[in-house]
Amino acid sequence: MKPILVAENVNAGYGDVIIVHDVSVEVSAGEIAAIVGPNGSGKSTLIKSILGFAKLFQGSILYHDKDITGIPSHRAVNLGIGYVPQTDNVFPNLTIAENLDMGAYNKRGKDTIKTAKGDIFHMFPELAAREKALAENLSGGERQMLAIARAMMAEPKVLLLDEPLASLSPKPSAMIESKLEQIRETGIAILIVEQNVKKALELSKRGYVLVNGALAMRGESASLLADDSFKERFLGLEQEH
């Protein structure tokens, strides 16, 4: 299948410091691709650079075969690339409903937004019940759901998720995983950054392993999980946590 989003030969970082060296990743519609790797390997920097939240020194971003390298973040979002940061991913001083309104900021027409909100509440009934609650009063799992729901309001074609499962206890984590599966089934491409290598590869179809800002391995998630050298290098590390 033709990829919907391609990041090619990306060199990215902050200020003058290059953290990610010459990495290419891609994701297709209806597929989850995972970028995994140890702490500080540049995973987050890589997806941030796709949207301009980190500096892209070199490389190009193709969306639907169109070069969108360097366009302003909010315009990339409007084109259909949703992004959920790892932390500070909701507006704490806004209610759940208002957070969702912000997600649909560039949608025209009250009815369109209402319909979109209805769909989102259908997917996240947990949020519908607390529509008027301030986001800062939500639990970790609810907060993460709201963060994803906010991004979904813009009806993205691609969703970039920065460690959506980090710091969640098993139950909310499993809930988010099932929501991601639901989202994928609607045909959205999901590119996920995750520290939990095993979980991310079980969730995804394709995996990229980043070490020290460079691509160490890539392949079908299932075959990576079955690969002995991969297991030794990355799953061994995982168990020490």
Next chain:
Amino acid sequence: MDVNWLQVLVNSAVTGSLYLIASAGLTLIYGLCKFPYFAYAEYIALGAFIGYFVSEVMGVSLSGAFVISFLVVGAIGFLCYRGIFQPLARRGATIIHLMVASVALGLILRHLIPVFGDIFPVLEWSWSPSYFTADWAAFNLGSVRITGLWAWTVIAAIGLSIALHIMLTKSKIGKAIRATSSNPNLALASGIDVQKVIWITWSLGAGLAAIAGIFRGAETQVWPNTGWEMILPVFAVVMLGGIGNFYGAITAAFIVGLAENIGVVALTALGLSTSYRIGIAFIILIITLIVKPQGLAMLFRRS
């Protein structure tokens, strides 16, 4: 000493209303841009001068003066951001750089007012005070004396509060202002054109300062320090209310207004000059910064 406490309360409401109008815009700007924008005081002065020119020199109505002053100073606010602070921020200026730039801009604006008056004598702008001549009938309600200007100041503050509340909670741009203020990156990630939100807020904020300037100028006098004289209470209100928190600012404005008017009674009782009243806002500012730097924001989470 006989104190008419009812009068003190009424005076406090009037003072608080004026401070609210003068601080509402600043708290929104401060919340968005995260640096103390001292040049804001000069928008108050500019508003007073433009209002004076429109209503007194040109002879247009006072309501016309409010509208024109709001629009012109709003445009000046936009230009200040677009021309100075946006490029500075883009070049990586820190809070300190932006703050110092704002002090400098404030000085320049304040001293440009009489310079403009020299170049264009028709403006009648100078260091010597001018006065609005509108006749504000004073009337008595029981033992309390009220002037028409005071009544309008309070009505304007109430109207502004309602209008801003509706804007911030119901309108798209209002919600975007709150969202951008709390998390600019997430606002960008929501497709909000953050730059545009900042432009609108700066224009609106400057325009509101202009309105406060006319009320202040009509109550006292119009001279280049009309805004600077109010900088302490205005910043006290913004800090006490919790930076960027409009609801906190409403409460804080009336707290500062009340404190000042009780302070005037106390100063009189102590036989001191009432011109020390400005110190009261300063004390509130210092205490807020020491005891609770986040101000009343704790009370108004939905900022």
